[in-house]
Amino acid sequence: MTMIDMPNPAPQPAQELPRLARDTTVDRPWPVAVLSQKFHDAVDRWPTVWVTGQITQINARRAGSVYLTLRDDFEDVAMEVNGFGQFAAAASVFVQGDRVTIHGRPNLWMKRTSLSLRGDAIVRVGAGGSLKAQIDQLRKTLKGEGLFDAENKVPLPEFPHCIGLICAPQARAEGDVITNVRLRWPVVDFKVVHVHVQGEQCPGDVIAALRQLDADPDVDVIIVARGGGSFEDLIGFSDEGVVRTAAACTTPIITAVGHEDDWTLIDLVADLRASTPTDAAKKVVPDVHEQMQLIEGARRQMTLRLEGRIAGEVRLVEGYANRPSLTQPLTMLEPYQRFVDDARQRMDIGLRRMVDYETMNVEKLRASLTALSPQSTLDRGYAVVQDADGHVLTDAANTRAGGDITVTLKHGRLTASVTGTEE
Secondary structure, eight states: OOOOOOOOOOOOOGGGSOSSGGGOOSSSOOOHHHHHHHHHHHHHTSOOEEEEEEEEEEEEETTTEEEEEEEOSSSSOEEEEEEETHHHHHHTTOOTTOEEEEEEEEEEETTTTEEEEEEEEEEETTOHHHHHHHHHHHHHHHHHTTTTOGGGOOOOOSSOSEEEEEEOTTOHHHHHHHHHHHHHOTTOEEEEEEOOOSSTTHHHHHHHHHHHHHHOTTOOEEEEEEOOOOTTTTGGGGOHHHHHHHHHOSSOEEEEESSTTOOOHHHHHSSEEOSSHHHHHHHHSOOHHHHHHHHHHHHHHHHHHHHHHHHHHHHHHHHHHTSHHHHSGGGGTHHHHHHHHHHHHHHHHHHHHHHHHHHHHHHHHHHHHHHHOHHHHHHTTOOEEEETTSOBOOOGGGOOTTOEEEEEOSSSEEEEEOOOOOO
């Protein structure tokens, strides 16, 4: 990194300071106090943690506070731990060289920007009761975070194609799981990851194996298997990192750690707990013989239902075939024939009535015409006289002597000449 000599920047008002670290520049830096405050705020959001190590220095003060240095058991790494009140009283009984496990929250002292752990619980490592108390405290913490809630459980696949198995190399648990699974469901495949199942390397190995199998798209379900052992032997499966990794897995997990009476924290976060590795094999896959019986029973039910359905359809067809409309098809035309016959009869009656009515009208008109016709007058002995132009003569003054006239009688006509007129 190249160092650049710059003049001392003038103090800037707080409202003009960059809000984010990426916004700082050589001209607009953060004061030390601001950066320390940023560190403090970030550390304050870190979760609580259980940490174990050896006490190398301890200073218990009368004011109810304690300061100690905790060193890693294997690496040359140390950290400062402090606490007050009940934690100070509990820590005051320990001396240099004691191995302890401490629960606390990371804390940043802003005046020196120094990072430490603010402890709230301490137990001695090696005493069974203390380890159980530690695990019980961790169980309460994880339960409070909801890691053990039933709604977080993932249902197991009914017919898994590939099973991921985490176990110790050449362990009896591996043979129990694989043998019993293949006896029940021979077509399943296995992806086995060997890990340390006790000791200091156990948590790290189990965490890596869980992440590896969970990221494998071929693995449908994961089994974590281990034979029985003492409480201390199984402590690695109650490690906080192991439990949180198992809770974060999207692949269903079955645990078979220890015997039926043994419980570890990974059992509480697993999607299913089996009492033994053999029990896990029985729960992870179905029994092929039971499935064959179920299939055979389903086939019988299907056959019975199909036969019953076909028999019902046959009876329905026979019922249709025996209907009069099919045995004597002409019966279907009888209603329509009766309708046509009735219509013809009604039409005939209607037409006759119309003809009679019109006939009466013609007779009435004929009588009226006859009564008004000139022929009726002629029939009574009268005659119609017309001049040469065909006009009917009604006045003798309309003709003259010597003019031609036509006389229409009842039968025939007469042509005559006027010899004289008279008023």
